[in-house]
Amino acid sequence: MTTRLDLANAIRALAMDGVQKANSGHPGMPMGMADIAEVLWNDFLQHDPKDPKWFNRDRFVVSNGHGSMLLYALLHLTGYDLPIEELKNFRQLKSKTPGHPENFVTAGVETTTGPLGQGLANAVGMAIAERVLAARFNRDGYNVVDHRTFVFVGDGCLMEGISHEACSLAGVLGLGKLTVLYDDNNISIDGEVHDWFHDDTPARFEAYGWEVVRNVNGHDPHEIKIALETASRSVSKPTLICCKTVIGFGSPNKQGKESSHGSPLGDAEIALARTQLNWPHAPFEIPAEIRAGWDASSKGSERSTAWKQLLDRYVAAFPVEGAELKRRIAGELPADWAQNVDAAIAQLAAGDKPVATRKSSQNALEAIAPKLPELIGGSADLSESNCTLWKGATPSRAGNPTGNYFFYGVREFGMSAAMNGMVLHGGIIPYGGTFLVFSDYARNALRMAALMKIGTIFVFTHDSIGLGEDGPTHQAVEHVSSLRLIPNMETWRPADAFETAIAWRAAIERRNGPSAFALSRQNLPPQPRAANHAVDALKGGYVLLEPASSPQAILIATGSEVSLAVDAAKKLNAAGKAVRVVSIPCAERFLKQDAAYRESVLPAAIKARVSVEAGITMYWRGFVGDAGIAMGVDTFGESAPAPALFKHFGLTVEGVVANVEKLLA
Numbered sequence: 001m002t003t004r005l006d007l008a009n010a011i012r013a014l015a016m017d018g019v020q021k022a023n024s025g026h027p028g029m030p031m032g033m034a035d036i037a038e039v040l041w042n043d044f045l046q047h048d049p050k051d052p053k054w055f056n057r058d059r060f061v062v063s064n065g066h067g068s069m070l071l072y073a074l075l076h077l078t079g080y081d082l083p084i085e086e087l088k089n090f091r092q093l094k095s096k097t098p099g100h101p102e103n104f105v106t107a108g109v110e111t112t113t114g115p116l117g118q119g120l121a122n123a124v125g126m127a128i129a130e131r132v133l134a135a136r137f138n139r140d141g142y143n144v145v146d147h148r149t150f151v152f153v154g155d156g157c158l159m160e161g162i163s164h165e166a167c168s169l170a171g172v173l174g175l176g177k178l179t180v181l182y183d184d185n186n187i188s189i190d191g192e193v194h195d196w197f198h199d200d201t202p203a204r205f206e207a208y209g210w211e212v213v214r215n216v217n218g219h220d221p222h223e224i225k226i227a228l229e230t231a232s233r234s235v236s237k238p239t240l241i242c243c244k245t246v247i248g249f250g251s252p253n254k255q256g257k258e259s260s261h262g263s264p265l266g267d268a269e270i271a272l273a274r275t276q277l278n279w280p281h282a283p284f285e286i287p288a289e290i291r292a293g294w295d296a297s298s299k300g301s302e303r304s305t306a307w308k309q310l311l312d313r314y315v316a317a318f319p320v321e322g323a324e325l326k327r328r329i330a331g332e333l334p335a336d337w338a339q340n341v342d343a344a345i346a347q348l349a350a351g352d353k354p355v356a357t358r359k360s361s362q363n364a365l366e367a368i369a370p371k372l373p374e375l376i377g378g379s380a381d382l383s384e385s386n387c388t389l390w391k392g393a394t395p396s397r398a399g400n401p402t403g404n405y406f407f408y409g410v411r412e413f414g415m416s417a418a419m420n421g422m423v424l425h426g427g428i429i430p431y432g433g434t435f436l437v438f439s440d441y442a443r444n445a446l447r448m449a450a451l452m453k454i455g456t457i458f459v460f461t462h463d464s465i466g467l468g469e470d471g472p473t474h475q476a477v478e479h480v481s482s483l484r485l486i487p488n489m490e491t492w493r494p495a496d497a498f499e500t501a502i503a504w505r506a507a508i509e510r511r512n513g514p515s516a517f518a519l520s521r522q523n524l525p526p527q528p529r530a531a532n533h534a535v536d537a538l539k540g541g542y543v544l545l546e547p548a549s550s551p552q553a554i555l556i557a558t559g560s561e562v563s564l565a566v567d568a569a570k571k572l573n574a575a576g577k578a579v580r581v582v583s584i585p586c587a588e589r590f591l592k593q594d595a596a597y598r599e600s601v602l603p604a605a606i607k608a609r610v611s612v613e614a615g616i617t618m619y620w621r622g623f624v625g626d627a628g629i630a631m632g633v634d635t636f637g638e639s640a641p642a643p644a645l646f647k648h649f650g651l652t653v654e655g656v657v658a659n660v661e662k663l664l665a
Contacts, residue, residue: 005029008034015069017283018090027068028247028260039224048300049079059437063119065100073110077294117160124166125355126448127178127419135401148177164412171209174398178238179231185247211239218243250277283382328427349498351586354523358461360497362387364504378406379433386433402481425455431457436476450488450513456514463518471639481619495562500539540589547578553608561612568656608663
């Protein structure tokens with residue numbers, strides 16, 4: 001007769017064998033959490049291995065992603081498209097079993113984890129998304145959005161600062177369908193954690209407003225099941241289940257020790273472990289009766305089929321809501337999106353007064369958000385300054401889950417990672433704001449969004465020295481360039497209301513990667529517009545101002561410095577020097593255009609080039625070439641009014657004119 005221990009030992013064996021064959025990896029966590037995983041996946045988790053993207057599935061996140069072999073073993077055993085050959089190919093090039101779980105590589109992986117704590121924050125975002133969508137679409141007798149989010153975390157996840165941000169937020173919001181299972185084994189890479197981590201973790205989570213189940217024996221299926229049943233009854237509080245476990249459980253000489261954390265056990269120790277676990281089978285061999293005990297294909301298909309039938313009845317009963325829900329599940333924009341956004345861009349381009357691009361961003365939201373119900377906003381305690389709160393937005397709180405705007409508090413990292421979780425969940429397009437300089441706090445969440453190829457929108461305001469009197473601590477001189485260096489990130493630094501609206505259009509339509517906005521505090525004048533600009537600006541860079549004759553020099557600028565370049569070009573053109581102005585609101589997008597278009601904007605034959613951006617100049621050296629000049633700020637800023645700072649750093653019309661004249665001399 002197959003027992004629960006036999007089922008759990010299948011995970012332990014596959015983890016040992018996969019890590020040993022790769023000669024690399026982390027066997028300790030899978031061996032320690034195998035019993036917890038067995039109870040959760042066999043008794044509670046709602047999923048369908050044959051339909052991994054079934055929308056109403058429970059979400060399962062392994063935040064301690066170094067234990068990836070646990071997840072791969074679960075996916076393989078329960079019937080996902082992950083054959084044993086892929087487990088044998090663990091951590092190898094182009095395998096479906098990379099060293100840490102990657103959502104875009106392996107079916108059934110909900111999010112890419114590894115940087116500790118971020119999976120936990122992603123899960124908070126997933127639980128938020130479920131709650132928002134349930135409040136919007138569910139009707140009596142039709143709970144079409146009704147699922148839970150489960151997370152595995154370790155000591156390392158809970159030491160990371162992001163865990164405080166995300167879990168505090170989850171408690172405030174009362175995310176009752178979020179359950180965190182804590183692998184409380186008192187071990188991290190450096191050894192027993194008592195010298196550097198002896199928080200009263202249960203009390204900490206109780207202070208956040210969580211339900212806490214203490215002192216669960218993580219190797220006793222009965223205790224684990226009771227704890228999960230307790231969590232399933234929680235309505236208004238997320239639940240932390242504290243599972244006392246032994247890292248590397250079953251390894252006679254390495255269990256309970258840091259040596260089992262991040263290194264293969266070795267052939268001799270694995271042989272001993274097989275004996276101790278009563279697992280006589282060869283490496284990667286799973287007996288048929290144990291496979292049958294794990295296989296979730298039939299049960300999963302029954303669940304997903306029943307839900308699809310419920311959805312069909314829902315659509316028939318509520319055709320408007322049903323059509324919207326199906327559209328949002330599919331990730332499609334509204335049918336009239338293009339028409340609405342074109343009208344918004346035209347409206348914003350018609351303005352003739354100087355406006356800060358942070359305010360232009362808010363104006364864009366006022367125009368497009370009412371037509372885009374999946375757009376969910378927020379700010380890290382800077383809503384008024386970021387201009388992220390639009391008139392039709394309503395706050396989402398524990399008592400009002402129907403809202404479409406979140407006050408995240410001073411939690412830049414938690415906000416950003418939670419937004420990533422919302423995107424991964426589906427049905428929502430989130431955006432969130434803070435000052436550009438504080439993108440540093442959220443940096444790894446931005447990187448993970450780009451790595452996962454998901455369309456999170458990061459709204460950063462108060463860019464560059466234009467921030468003014470708050471001084472160098474808040475003046476983001478290096479941040480735009482550093483964001484541009486993240487692969488698959490698109491960074492928009494718009495020059496006026498028109499380009500800001502273009503940036504919003506591009507970000508919303510881009511579902512295969514994140515977008516970041518760098519918006520001004522100070523007012524910026526509207527620029528001259530031509531009919532082709534609405535198309536060309538979407539390419540990331542375009543000719544904004546053309547001289548009457550063939551250009552002799554090119555001024556390249558972004559954001560607040562575009563008006564500076566235009567004024568300088570007009571002065572130079574009036575003096576008989578033909579100067580083109582190129583605006584590049586999104587350099588990454590411009591560089592993806594074909595060679596012919598890039599050549600039409602920046603002809604290689606024109607060597608006299610000056611770039612102007614109130615930030616680090618290094619990024620622009622490749623645009624201006626060896627013969628050109630990059631104007632900017634290669635130090636930290638100063639505390640002074642913005643006009644004084646631009647003059648101090650030489651970013652003036654006179655300075656630009658002088659540099660062009662020098663090149664043409």
